Amino acid sequence: MTxxxxxxxxxxxxxxxxxxxxxxxxxxGGGIGGLVLIVLFIALGGNPADLIEQSPSxxxxxxxxxxxxxxEDNAANKYDDCRVEAAGVSVNGVWKTLLPEQAGLxxxxxxxxxxxxxxxxxxxxxxxxxxxxxxxxxxxxYFDTTFFEQLNALGGNDAPFTQMYVTAHEFGHHVQxxxxxxxxxxxxxxxxxxxxxxxxxxxxxxxxIWAHYADKGDNALLEPLTEDDVLAAIETAQAIxxxxxxxxxxxxxxxxxxxxxxxxxxxTAFMSGYRTGKMSACDTLNxxxxxx
Numbered sequence: 001m002t003x004x005x006x007x008x009x010x011x012x013x014x015x016x017x018x019x020x021x022x023x024x025x026x027x028x029g030g031g032i033g034g035l036v037l038i039v040l041f042i043a044l045g046g047n048p049a050d051l052i053e054q055s056p057s058x059x060x061x062x063x064x065x066x067x068x069x070x071x072e073d074n075a076a077n078k079y080d081d082c083r084v085e086a087a088g089v090s091v092n093g094v095w096k097t098l099l100p101e102q103a104g105l106x107x108x109x110x111x112x113x114x115x116x117x118x119x120x121x122x123x124x125x126x127x128x129x130x131x132x133x134x135x136x137x138x139x140x141x142y143f144d145t146t147f148f149e150q151l152n153a154l155g156g157n158d159a160p161f162t163q164m165y166v167t168a169h170e171f172g173h174h175v176q177x178x179x180x181x182x183x184x185x186x187x188x189x190x191x192x193x194x195x196x197x198x199x200x201x202x203x204x205x206x207x208x209i210w211a212h213y214a215d216k217g218d219n220a221l222l223e224p225l226t227e228d229d230v231l232a233a234i235e236t237a238q239a240i241x242x243x244x245x246x247x248x249x250x251x252x253x254x255x256x257x258x259x260x261x262x263x264x265x266x267x268t269a270f271m272s273g274y275r276t277g278k279m280s281a282c283d284t285l286n287x288x289x290x291x292x
Contacts, residue, residue, distance in 0.1 A: 002160070002223045003076040003086055014085040016065050017115025017126075017142065065116045080145040081114045083160060087167040088112045088141070090221045094213045095175060102279045102291050103179065110174040111140030132166055134173035136182055141170040156236030161229035164214075165207050165236065165270070172206030173199075181285060192255035192262070198284040200260040201269040204237060205282030208273025230274065237270050238263035 067085065069075060076086035092109045099107040113119060118127045122138025131147045134140070148158035148166070156162065176182040176199060185199035211233070215222045238244060241263030243253045255262070261269070272281045280290040 003074075003083075003221055004223060005074065007076055007086060007221050009070050009075065009082075009086070012067060012070070012085075013089055014067060014081075014112040014114050016067060017113045017119025017121075065114075067114065077160070080148060080158075080163060081143070083163055084114060084143050084145060084167050085112065086221065087164040088171065090164075090214055091168050091171045091210050093219065093221070094210050095171070098209065098213070098279070099175065099178070103289065104291065105178055107175075107178065108139075110134070110171060110177075111138060113140055113142050115142065115144050116146075117144070132170050134170045134177075136173075136177050139174060139177060141167070141174065143167070143170075151236055151239065156239030157232055159229075159232040161225070162232045162236045165211070165233040168207035168210040169203045171210075172203035175206055176202065181287075184285065187259050190257050190259045192258050194258070195285075196259045197261045197265070201265055202282050202284045204261075204266050204269040205273035205284070206279075207233075208270040208275075209277055209279065209282065211270075211274045212277035233270060234267050237266040241266050 067081065069079060070082035070085060072078070075082040077083070092107070095107045096109075099105050113121070115126070116128070118125065119142065120126075121135050121142055122140065123133075123135035126133070126142055126144075128144045128146055130142070130144070131150075132141070132143045135142060145163075148163055151158050151162065173182055182199065185196045186194070187196050190196055211225065211230070214220065215224045240260065242258040242260050243255075243262045246253050246257075260266070269282070269284070275281075278290070278292050280292055283290060
C-alpha cells in the first residue's frame with residue numbers, strides 16, 4: 001500500500017510531542033517484557049488511564065524531534081511517522097463525508113501527536129511503552145512509531161498498510177467520541193461480550209470502513225489496495241487478539257478477562273467494515289442509529 005505520487009503534505013497536520021513530567025503518568029516501560037505487557041493491554045485503543053504507574057527514570061521527551069523530513073518528496077512512503085500523518089489525513093477525508101451521511105453527525109478532526117520517548121497528554125504522561133492510543137480528554141491520537149516494531153513479537157507485522165490500519169483504528173475511537181459512546185467502555189468489567197470488547201471491535205470495523213473507501217474516488221490519497229495489504233491488516237488484527245496474546249504470554253485462554261476481543265472477533269470486525277463500507281455493519285453496541 002502506497003500513497004499516490006501526487007500526495008503533498010501541505011502545511012502539516014501532525015504535531016510533535018513535548019513536555020515534562022507533570023500530570024498523571026500513563027504507563028511505564030522497563031524492557032521488552034514490560035513493554036509487551038503494556039502493549040498487550042493498550043494495543044490499538046486500550047484505556048491508558050487504567051495503567052497508572054510511575055514513569056521510568058531516564059525517559060524524557062526528545063525535544064529535537066521534528067517532522068521536517070515529511071516535507072520531502074514521497075516521504076509518506078519512506079518514513080513511518082510521515083505515513084501515520086498521511087494516513088490520518090486520509091482517514092479524516094473519509095469520515096468527513098461518511099459520518100454525516102451514515103450517522104447524521106458532523107465530523108471534527110482529532111489532534112494527532114507523534115513523539116519519541118515521552119510526551120505529556122491530556123490523559124497524563126505517556127512513554128514509548130504506552131503504544132498508540134486515543135485520549136478523549138484532548139481528543140488527540142498519540143503515536144510513538146517504535147510501537148510498530150513490537151508487532152512482530154506478537155505475530156503480526158509492521159507492513160505499511162498495517163501501520164495505516166493502526167492509525168485508522170485510533171481515529172475510530174475519535175468517531176466513537178463524537179457519537180458519545182466511547183465512555184461506555186469499561187476495562188474494569190472485561191469479558192468476551194463486554195462493552196470494552198464491543199468498543200474495540202467497532203474501532204476495528206471503522207478501520208475497515210476507512211480501508212473500503214481509502215483508495216476510491218478522484219481525491220483518494222492511496223494507490224489501490226492489494227490482497228497482500230488486506231492480509232497484513234488481518235494478520236495483525238489476529239495477532240493482537242486477546243486469546244493470541246494470552247497464549248503468547250504463557251497463560252490460559254480466559255475469555256472472562258478479554259478487553260479487546262479474540263483474534264477471530266477482530267478479524268471479523270475489520271472485514272465487516274472493509275467489505276461493506278457501512279457503519280450499520282459495525283453496530284457492535286446494537287444501537288440501530290445508522291442510515292446505512
